Amino acid sequence: MLINLWYVAEWSHVVKDKPVKAKLLGQNFVLFRDAEGKVSCLSDVCLHRGGSLAGGSVHKDCVACPYHGWRYNGQGDVTFIPSRGEAGPIPQRAKIDAYPTEERYGMIWVFLGDLPESERYPIPPFAEYGQPGWRELQGEFTWKASAARVVENGIDMAHASFVHPVFGHPSTAAKNYIESERREESWGAHTVVMHPPAFKGIVRQFIRKERQTTRVHPSYFLSGYSVRLQVDLRPGWSTIVFDANTPVDEFTTRTFAVQLRSFFRSPIFDKDSKRRLMQIFEQDAAIVEASQPNWLPETLENELSVQHDRFMSGWRATRRRHIEEFGWQIDSQALKPHEGFKTFTIPSPARRENPEIKWVLDTVPLKPATKKRRPFQETMTAAESPQVIEVGAVSA
């Protein structure tokens, strides 16, 4: 699990007038919406006696601990200690980690790390969201699998021929090909031409003609461990699934998905669309949850890859660089002996800005970088370098 990234903590509509608990990167956080409607995110550990702020209440722009009523504002400052009275003094150390928060695409994004704003990778773009011409629906899925594996599954198109009968068929697997590929420092995109299965049913025959190919555009973003999958069925008929895959802990992932479709936009088709979206998650989960090891291997050392896997290798290389060169990986094994005995927190930007404060909580241990940080372009091996792979038209 990596720090210094934006992650989705909750759906916007869930956080109303009460604090809400959210678990990310193995730690607990509290989300609350103040009287002005602004959402804040704090570490969910009261500095007094470790109370869970999520069990408390909201007072104007503060959340109050349910145990002895200490109040914290959105910057994590204690503003009121009831036992000291209205104007009672507040110790300088009475500050909890607070995390930058944004609402985008119906989701609450929190930046879990201490990087200054100028150094953060942005929240991934989703230009079609909220635009006319698209029908939107939300879906959510919890996996007993690591988030890195969930992302890899989301961008792996070769499995569609085997796992998702609606997208592909084993008999057409060899015909599918990668048309183009692009890799940037924190994201990658590619296009795959896929051959659909034989058509059954009037609705499907109506959507696509026999032997018509489908263009699929999967992208990954380190930010939010997000995946965007656009499927162009025929001109003007597309679906886009944008999902943020939040690492709850090393073994659990919560996926927040928004699906847009440019056809059958009447709400009467929502139920069926949602059912199909959830069915795809179920089909994927049966495979991903049974895959070993739980961790996504960072290298290809103990696996065998073929050309079709090169886009996933890009995802792995992106992660690996931020582990080996940036030192962003939480050392979960070092945390294990402390489980239940000591509370940690994710470092927040205020820690860098206020080095004079002796913070009450310790931050999670990180695996130190093992390599010198190099400019992005120099880090890629030939096998990983982005290039446009042009493959001639495949006869239908």
Ligand code: FES
């Ligand atoms: S534990 Fe929170 S106020 Fe005492």
Ligand SMILES: [Fe+2]
């Ligand atoms: Fe899948």
